[in-house]
Amino acid sequence: MQPLHDIRVLDLSRVYAAPAGAMTLGDMGADVIRVEPPGGSDSMREWGPFKNGESTYYLSANRNKRSITLNLKTDEGKKLFLDLVEKSDVVIENFKSGTMKKLGLNYEVLKERNPGIIVCSVTGFGQDGPLGLLPGFDPVIQAMSGLMDVTGDPNGEATKVGIPIADIITSVYVALGIVAAIRQRDLTGEGQYIDMSLLDVQVSSMANVATAYLNTGMISVRKGNQHNNVAPYQVFQTADFPIMICAGNDHLFRKLSHALDHPEWGSDERFLTNNDRKQNEDELVPLIEEVLATRTSSEWVEILAEAKVPVGRVNNIQQALEQDQVIARGGIETVPHATGEVKLLASPLRHSGLNIQTKFGPPRLGQHNKEVFDELLGIEEEELSVLSKNNVI
Incomplete structure (x- = not known):
């Protein structure tokens, strides 16, 4: 049995930070249902390179999920979504601040239908403050948090990290925050709202650099591959690499x-x-x-x-993934996919009893419409055809 086997998550999110957080919940056994409009809304599907027509970027954040389509801008779509909320534990979304309220699906509305619902909103800057309404992408957050200023050649320009590090760290806090909220609900019976900000996360991740400034006034500078405080x-x-x-x-x-x-x-x-x-x-x-x-x-x-x-x-990505240590630890796995098998990075969690597993690969858009709507709401195929014709699903 997996720790989140009885938890259902409605994942309305796109790109990386929130979807990867939902994926981690899926790794721990949660039933994660990806919800997108009929035409799709995740721009990651457009980012190459591609494997059998599927974006490898999208594949990286969406294993262990089912996918349905649902138009939340229609009355019927909102009704179906609220019906799903009644049967779920968590909603994750990363629309711009205020979007869920405009849709009439903000936390207060969802809480009326399901008092135990946990809603996690992931945005660049949070739900308040002077920048609360602005969109925030990973490189912008790296720049604003001070990370880029301490990264790169000391004689060159400020440099972003080669992976979307603000998104990746935020995804861990998304999963951690939701698990904490589930645990608190176990004790109190009440759900709650989680306001997750990429800038909050990345600023908190400045760790020793930030603490040095706060306590001594020291402003760290770019040191390339050297360290600000330690040598060597x-x-x-070497003679070769x-x-x-x-x-x-x-x-x-x-x-x-x-x-x-x-x-x-x-x-x-x-x-x-x-x-x-x-x-x-x-x-x-x-x-x-x-x-x-x-x-x-x-x-x-x-x-x-x-x-x-x-x-x-200092390895390139091929050398890194082909290391004996990575292979021995099961860092790469081959999982089933609608287009054939795909290779993915495995969850790094290694617990004696947590039972982390990949049950299925990232879903295609709407792949599980029939399965989910029938299983959870009892909607049969004939009615689904009408909903599809009316652009509800």
Whole structure:
């Protein structure tokens, strides 16, 4: 049995942050029903590359879901949606602030039909504040949160992270927030409204950079692949490929020094403590670079791993996914799909009793109309045909 086997989620969301959060709930056993208008509303389906005509971007955020079409701008569509709300536990949406109210489907309305309903709204800036009504996309959030300013070459421009990191982190909070609300409902019997903001999440994720400023006034700057506060903690070039080395404390630095056959560095007054090494980083880094250039990345990874120094080769995505460790941990899975099998990244959750599983691949638009409307609302095929003809589904 899965922990959310008795939870039903209506997923009205699009793109990544909210859909991926809903997907995580599906991984834990929830019945996640994707709800879109008859023509579709998720622009991710248009983003390549494609596998058998399906967007691989869309595939990345929508496993373990069923899909129905429903036109919420029609009276009949709203009625059917409210009927579904009565039989559900969670509604997730990421329309612009105020859209659900315009549709007549805001939290207060849904709560009247189902007092235990949990509604999670995901927006760029939240439901209030001076920017509350503006749309927010991941790169904009990366820019506004300060993330881009501390990312990239110190002599280059501010740089966004190569994946939609604000969306990805938000998706984790979407799932976590909903699970917490379900647990609270177990105790109180009441549902609640969750106001999830990408900017809130990304600002909170600035962690040590933000805390340094708040408490010392220090404004972190771009350091490329170096660290603002720790040395040596960066990418180094070997005889063939670059590797990342993180000697995050004095003990690890002494281990590194021995592994590089220069134990004297560990007792050098310039490098005794992390503060010393950071102050003399311009002297330390060339010494390490000179030694690392004498062997290949594979050789150094083996030597440093043996010495218990944190190290890893800088991989491209092919190398990353073909690592023995990723394969051994089941990081990639092949799942069924309407067009044939597709390969997806597996859930990273590894619990002894949580029973995380992928039951089915990402659905095509409206793939489960007949199944869901019959199962939950008792609508038979003849009536579904009429609803389809009237652009309700």
